[in-house]
Ligand SMILES: Nc1ncnc2c1ncn2[C@@H]1O[C@H](COP(=O)(O)OP(=O)(O)O)[C@@H](O)[C@H]1O
């Protein structure tokens with residue numbers, strides 16, 4: 301049995317955060333475990349409340365999982381503050397974990413901040429050097445690098461800057477590139493670039509797409525797949541989940557975590 305840990309925030313609405321990660325791990329036949337960094341009161345209309353968890357309890361959740369169950373791969377999501385980022389980075393280094401996917405969550409789809417503005421420095425200085433893969437969306441890549449992104453060349457320039465900050469592989473996600481009728485995710489491994497393209501699905505139900513995508517990559521890594529293979533499966537997983545959206549709630553609804561397995565019908 302392969303295991304994955306998600307270190308992220310709870311989304312009461314069930315479409316993003318810890319909840320999206322666990323659903324994705326389960327669908328990809330990986331045993332999911334959690335260290336919760338913050339509790340959000342959230343639904344498809346927005347974020348109604350945020351309560352960060354004390355850093356000692358976050359550290360203790362990570363220790364509990366590490367010292368008994370073992371972690372084949374892990375991802376981080378909403379980390380909220382510099383203090384939490386520091387705690388998480390220290391634990392990643394302590395346990396020598398290498399298959400680490402960092403989803404640098406900053407702002408919820410409805411516009412609510414999920415990372416304090418001053419914590420961006422901690423992401424760059426403490427977290428990115430521990431990352432095997434970082435998965436920013438376009439605004440996050442712009443914030444982390446200062447590069448304004450319009451073209452594929454801009455994405456490559458931003459990816460190179462992230463590699464300079466210590467990351468091994470960068471995926472710049474295309475969900476926010478609204479000017480195109482395709483959603484193109486670009487992977488840069490420090491040497492070569494690869495693109496993963498789907499048609500842009502016309503829907504507002506994209507709550508949790510980034511969480512789901514990075515969790516699917518983490519599940520692939522946990523099973524021993526390469527970065528390329530893990531991203532390829534994650535792209536199919538998220539495309540199916542968006543195409544067969546559940547039409548829940550009246551705002552940005554969740555995606556369908558069952559869709560990929562129902563379609564493929566096979567274990568990977
Ligand atoms: N409308 C869409 N149609 C197809 N794929 C999408 C769409 N929106 C997002 N995606 C895909 O979902 C994943 C998450 O991307 P994105 O929405 O940019 O991340 P985030 O949730 O972090 O903002 C990527 O693989 C992206 O290509």
Ligand SMILES: Cc1ncc(COP(=O)(O)O)c(N)n1
Pocket residue numbers: 308309310311316317318340342377378405407408409414506507508509510511512
């Ligand atoms: C607890 C939590 N974590 C992350 C997100 C980001 O969601 P998205 O994947 O849509 O960017 C969220 N809305 N809530």
